[in-house]
Every structure is written in C-alpha cells, then in structure tokens.
Amino acid sequence: MKIIDKMHEEDLNALLVLNPYNLTYLTNFRPSSVAVLLITDNPILFVSKMEIDDANLKSKVEVEEFKSLEKIKDIMKGRIGIESSMKIDTYKKLKKDSSVDLKITNITENMRQVKTNNELKKIIKALRIAENSIKYIDFLKNENDVAAEIEYFMRLNGASKASFDTIVASGNRSSLPHATPTPQFIETPILIDWGAEYNNYCSDISRTIIENEKQQEIFDIVRESQKKAIKAIKPGIKASYIDKVARDVIGEYGFEDSFIHSTGHGVGLEVHEGPSISKNETSKLQKGMVITIEPGIYIKNEFGIRIENMIHISNKGNVLNKLKTKITS
Amino acid sequence: MKIIDKMHEEDLNALLVLNPYNLTYLTNFRPSSVAVLLITDNPILFVSKMEIDDANLKSKVEVEEFKSLEKIKDIMKGRIGIESSMKIDTYKKLKKDSSVDLKITNITENMRQVKTNNELKKIIKALRIAENSIKYIDFLKNENDVAAEIEYFMRLNGASKASFDTIVASGNRSSLPHATPTPQFIETPILIDWGAEYNNYCSDISRTIIENEKQQEIFDIVRESQKKAIKAIKPGIKASYIDKVARDVIGEYGFEDSFIHSTGHGVGLEVHEGPSISKNETSKLQKGMVITIEPGIYIKNEFGIRIENMIHISNKGNVLNKLKTKITS
Numbered sequence: 341m342k343i344i345d346k347m348h349e350e351d352l353n354a355l356l357v358l359n360p361y362n363l364t365y366l367t368n369f370r371p372s373s374v375a376v377l378l379i380t381d382n383p384i385l386f387v388s389k390m391e392i393d394d395a396n397l398k399s400k401v402e403v404e405e406f407k408s409l410e411k412i413k414d415i416m417k418g419r420i421g422i423e424s425s426m427k428i429d430t431y432k433k434l435k436k437d438s439s440v441d442l443k444i445t446n447i448t449e450n451m452r453q454v455k456t457n458n459e460l461k462k463i464i465k466a467l468r469i470a471e472n473s474i475k476y477i478d479f480l481k482n483e484n485d486v487a488a489e490i491e492y493f494m495r496l497n498g499a500s501k502a503s504f505d506t507i508v509a510s511g512n513r514s515s516l517p518h519a520t521p522t523p524q525f526i527e528t529p530i531l532i533d534w535g536a537e538y539n540n541y542c543s544d545i546s547r548t549i550i551e552n553e554k555q556q557e558i559f560d561i562v563r564e565s566q567k568k569a570i571k572a573i574k575p576g577i578k579a580s581y582i583d584k585v586a587r588d589v590i591g592e593y594g595f596e597d598s599f600i601h602s603t604g605h606g607v608g609l610e611v612h613e614g615p616s617i618s619k620n621e622t623s624k625l626q627k628g629m630v631i632t633i634e635p636g637i638y639i640k641n642e643f644g645i646r647i648e649n650m651i652h653i654s655n656k657g658n659v660l661n662k663l664k665t666k667i668t669s
Numbered sequence: 670m671k672i673i674d675k676m677h678e679e680d681l682n683a684l685l686v687l688n689p690y691n692l693t694y695l696t697n698f699r700p701s702s703v704a705v706l707l708i709t710d711n712p713i714l715f716v717s718k719m720e721i722d723d724a725n726l727k728s729k730v731e732v733e734e735f736k737s738l739e740k741i742k743d744i745m746k747g748r749i750g751i752e753s754s755m756k757i758d759t760y761k762k763l764k765k766d767s768s769v770d771l772k773i774t775n776i777t778e779n780m781r782q783v784k785t786n787n788e789l790k791k792i793i794k795a796l797r798i799a800e801n802s803i804k805y806i807d808f809l810k811n812e813n814d815v816a817a818e819i820e821y822f823m824r825l826n827g828a829s830k831a832s833f834d835t836i837v838a839s840g841n842r843s844s845l846p847h848a849t850p851t852p853q854f855i856e857t858p859i860l861i862d863w864g865a866e867y868n869n870y871c872s873d874i875s876r877t878i879i880e881n882e883k884q885q886e887i888f889d890i891v892r893e894s895q896k897k898a899i900k901a902i903k904p905g906i907k908a909s910y911i912d913k914v915a916r917d918v919i920g921e922y923g924f925e926d927s928f929i930h931s932t933g934h935g936v937g938l939e940v941h942e943g944p945s946i947s948k949n950e951t952s953k954l955q956k957g958m959v960i961t962i963e964p965g966i967y968i969k970n971e972f973g974i975r976i977e978n979m980i981h982i983s984n985k986g987n988v989l990n991k992l993k994t995k996i997t998s
Binding site: 372373388389390391393394422423424425426427428429431432444484485487488489491492495496500501502505515516517518519520600601638640 | 717720723752756761813818829834845846847
C-alpha cells in the first residue's frame with residue numbers, strides 16, 4: 341500500500357480516515373453510514389453493523405463492526421494522522437483523556453489528485469455517459485424537466501447518479517453561474533452544467549446553447565479563454581498561472597469583472613477536489629491530474645456563457661471531451 | 670429572530686454558521702459554494718462572488734461577498750458559538766492569533782428538530798411527491814432502471830431531486846439494508862427506500878413488495894413492530910424507548926439479531942437529522958418533530974423486509990403517509 345510509505349515520510353504511526361471519499365479511495369468501499377478506517381501495518385475498516393456484509397464484499401481492507409470511537413481510540417498509539425475535514429466534536433472526543441498525538445495531514449487528498457490509469461478510465465466513462473445523455477434531449481420544455489431528463493438518461497446509460505445537481509439556466513437566469521432549474525419554459529441562451537457518477541467517479545461538463553450574434557460574440561471570447569488556458573497546461577506549472585491565462589483573455593475584451601468564479605478544479609471521486617485552478621492556489625500541476633477548465637462571462641440581467649471541458653494532464657493538457665464545444669438544441 | 674434568544678441563553682455574543690443546512694434554515698438561501706453566516710444583532714451572510722445575486726434574491730439576511738475567513742474573524746468579538754460539524758482546519762484558523770472564545774453549540778440543530786407549520790407543509794409535499802411517483806412504476810426491469818424511473822417521476826412531479834440515493838434491492842440483495850441498485854433483473858421481494866427533496870425539505874419512505882408466505886410472515890412482524898412503535902410516540906417520551914418498543918416486538922419472534930439498524934431518525938432539511946430513534950439516544954420526543962419509524966428484518970443470503978413511514982408528533986404520533994403499507998408490483 342503506497343499510503344504506508346507516505347505515512348512513514350510524515351512520521352505517522354497510523355492514519356485515521358473518516359472522510360467518505362478518502363475511505364472509498366483507500367478501501368474501495370463507499371460507506372452510507374458511519375465508517376472509520378484506521379491504517380497501520382494491519383489496516384481495519386470499521387463499519388456499522390448493517391453495512392458489514394456489503395463492506396466485506398467490496399473492501400480491500402479487513403472489516404470489523406464499528407462500536408464506538410472510544411474502542412478505536414484504545415488501539416491507537418503514537419502519532420496519528422487525521423484529516424483536515426475532521427469535525428471538531430470528533431477531534432475533541434479523540435483528544436479527551438488521551439495521550440495520542442494528532443497531526444492534521446492531507447496525505448490522502450494529495451494522493452487522490454494524481455489519477456491511476458484505472459481511475460482515469462472510470463472518469464472517462466463517467467464523461468461519455470454525460471455526453472451521450474445530452475444528445476437526444478428535447479429542449480422544448482421547462483428548465484426542470486430538461487434537467488430531469490438529462491439525469492434520467494444518464495442513469496439509463498449506466499450512471500449511478502448525477503455527480504451534482506444539474507444546472508439548466510436559460511435566458512437571463514444563465515447569468516447566475518449556479519442557478520437552480522426553474523419551472524419556467526426554456527429560453528436562450530441555455531447554460532447546461534451536468535455530470536455523471538460512474539463507479540464512484542465523477543464527470544463535469546458545461547455547454548451553452550446560443551442563438552444570436554451578441555451571444556456568439558461572448559461565446560467566442562469564452563472559447564478563446566478556454567483554448568489558451570488548456571494550451572498552457574503542463575506538469576510543473578502553477579495552477580494559478582492557468583487561471584491567469586484564462587482570466588487575461590477575458591480581461592483583454594473588457595469582461596474581467598464578469599468572470600466571477602475560478603477557472604477550474606480537480607475531478608475524481610468528488611466532483612470538486614484539488615487542485616483548484618484559481619488565483620490563490622499555491623500548488624503546481626502534476627502528470628496524472630484531471631481538471632476542468634471552465635471560464636465564463638456573466639452579464640447581469642442579460643445572460644451568461646460558460647464552457648467547461650475536462651483535461652487529463654500528461655506532458656500537456658489533453659481534452660477528454662468528445663462532445664463538440666458548440667451544440668445546438 | 671428566535672435564534673437570538675437562544676444565543677442569549679447560552680451567553681453567546683455571536684453565532685458562526687457554516688453548515689449548509691443550518692445556513693438554509695437561518696437565511697432561506699441554500700449555498701452551493703463557500704458561505705458563512707455570522708449572527709449578531711446585525712446578521713450577515715457572506716457568500717462567494719458568483720452567488721451574490723442569487724443570495725440577494727433569496728436570503729432573509731443581509732448579503733456580503735465572502736473574501737476570507739480572516740476578514741470575518743476581524744469582526745468577531747467575545748464568546749462565539751460554533752457548530753460541532755465545523756472542520757478542524759477551520760477551527761484552527763479561527764483560533765490562530767485570536768482572542769475569541771469559541772464554544773461548540775448545537776443551537777441551530779436543536780431548533781431544526783421542531784418543525785414549524787410551514788416546514789411541515791413542505792415535508793408533506795415532499796412525501797406526496799415520493800408516494801405519487803411510485804404508483805405508475807413498471808417493475809419488470811432491472812434494479813437500476815427502476816431506481817432511475819422513480820427519481821425521474823419524482824422530478825417531473827416537482828422534486829428538486831431525490832433526497833438520497835434511491836435503494837431498489839431485490840431478491841437476496843434486499844438483505845443488505847443499504848444495498849445500491851444493480852443492473853440485475855428484479856426479483857422478489859423488492860425493497861424500495863426512496864424520497865424526494867422539495868423546496869429544500871426531504872421525505873423518506875420504504876416499502877417492500879413481497880410474494881410468498883414466508884415473506885408475508887416476516888412482513889407481518891415488521892408491520893406489528895412499526896405499529897406498536899408509532900402507537901408509543903408522544904411528547905416527553907425518550908427516543909430510546911420507541912426504539913425499544915420496535916425492537917421488543919421483533920425480539921419476541923426471535924429476530925432480534927436480524928434488526929441491524931436503528932428504528933428511525935428525524936427528517937427535515939436533511940434526510941437524516943436529529944433525533945435518532947435508537948438505543949443510545951438520550952433526548953426526548955417533542956411536539957413538532959418529524960421522524961421516521963422503519964423497523965426491518967434482514968435474513969442473510971435470503972431476503973430483507975423494511976417498512977418506513979414518516980410521523981409528525983402532536984399529542985401523539987401522526988402518520989403522514991397516504992401510500993398503503995402493502996403495495997404490489
């Protein structure tokens with residue numbers, strides 16, 4: 341187990357894992373109830389009584405029944421790595437009357453950023469499901485029903501679910517980047533942001549269907565921003581630099597104040613995970629990462645345009661999408 | 670604002686809210702990105718730049734752009750209530766070089782347990798959507814596709830989404846309480862556990878479709894357990910007592926080891942929230958709570974039966990469900 345080497349590097353005697361995505365990554369079992377993984381030379385996954393049979397079928401790690409945090413505390417010794425996402429009340433329970441030395445670490449999250457080939461295959465499958473599911477959508481209905489249909493088609497195509505709440509924002513509602521679909525009949529442009537979850541892995545994609553010249557003008561700026569950002573991707577470069585490249589193009593056309601979110605993010609077991617492709621991110625891109633590049637321009641009370649692709653980093657940025665950038669209804 | 674009174678009772682100068690469900694409860698805005706609510710005499714909701722317009726439309730509380738936790742820290746004074754779900758890294762950032770006194774409190778979670786009439790209406794609507802969506806399902810397909818169809822119908826009936834991953838577990842897979850649907854053609858019994866989210870509020874219901882006498886026998890025990898537990902509900906009684914009533918019935922028939930989860934839980938903005946109806950819960954039932962009662966018997970490698978209803982507590986437990994307990998495919 342590679343994680344053991346990383347633990348040794350950080351002088352940890354054990355690693356305590358509660359975050360369900362980290363648990364899935366390290367054991368192959370996605371818990372739906374309380375679950376705790378204690379990694380030592382003999383890792384044990386503790387799950388609720390009702391999940392023991394299911395966990396035994398799927399987990400790479402030995403499974404035991406979770407009885408209480410206290411019982412796990414009793415077998416912890418020395419310097420224990422904990423996740424930065426640990427809840428404060430769990431932390432306080434662990435500290436209470438205990439001599440263990442708890443050290444926050446992002447070992448698992450950092451490992452998760454660099455995908456194995458096996459993970460990449462699942463991500464690509466999740467992306468294909470999402471892309472294929474939009475091809476036969478009839479857009480002549482209300483936003484809610486379009487979102488419902490996309491999600492239904494994704495499930496029929498093999499997704500376990502939508503990887504996040506589908507956004508179908510049309511007309512002036514497209515100027516709200518995270519708008520929730522409404523019961524209103526669809527207008528143009530139609531901004532759609534959707535993704536599938538397949539075998540625990542996520543995809544994330546956005547397209548905007550446009551109809552007139554003004555929208556085309558903005559669309560072209562966003563597309564240029566995306567292209568240049570993707571072209572700038574290579575291992576070793578700062579994530580913040582890619583954000584700057586995307587932002588500078590939009591700034592050249594005077595729309596810097598209308599690009600109101602970051603340029604992208606990692607995708608894997610979580611639809612949003614590290615690295616963030618944003619101004620304040622300090623990390624560098626690495627071979628094997630999968631990220632989105634999704635610039636957007638949002639003109640208040642008028643409309644918004646966003647285009648989002650998924651990129652796998654080898655020696656350069658490889659676009660994983662097959663769906664064309666400009667789609668029509 | 671009632672929360673202010675509760676804060677005074679606990680001698681808090683301010684309350685810092687990061688949990689998205691608590692935020693929704695207190696502001697009416699459901700954030701999809703970083704958001705922080707600081708409650709003082711002049712509460713402020715800080716949201717990401719891209720959500721400002723949407724938050725301004727929906728929030729009951731004044732909205733400002735979230736810039737950094739440090740900026741919020743600068744305006745905090747005295748004794749500050751924080752949530753037990755706060756992440757440890759956020760807690761450490763707040764503590765660093767700061768004189769604020771942070772005190773873990775469950776004020777908001779406790780308030781949320783007792784529903785207003787307005788909340789109850791939304792929960793009932795979420796339940797009706799779920800119940801109506803199963804009526805026209807064709808079960809002659811694989812588990813995945815049944816789950817997909819239930820979720821699709823819920824959306825067409827007005828749900829914003831499924832309130833959790835729909836469980837359709839048939840044949841011997843029904844013996845795993847939280848089984849995920851498979852691509853296998855459906856067998857009997859068919860255990861279905863599903864719910865809708867409507868206007869941020871959740872429903873949660875389970876039915877098991879049975880076909881033979883052995884299944885009917887177990888079904889009747891589970892139904893008796895559920896009925897007696899519901900009958901025992903009244904304000905002031907311990908939640909753990911209701912669990913005991915349900916468990917005792919199943920024990921009488923010798924199946925105590927086959928009831929491998931708790932008897933129920935609160936439902937509201939979250940599909941699982943307080944109180945837990947379980948052995949170790951120390952709290953008492955209160956008027957206005959909405960809880961599930963969902964005993965089950967799971968016979969390994971054979972089959973499982975679960976029946977789940979939603980109950981609103983007035984002077985007694987009122988079943989909110991209209992769908993009959995025994996449904997057929």
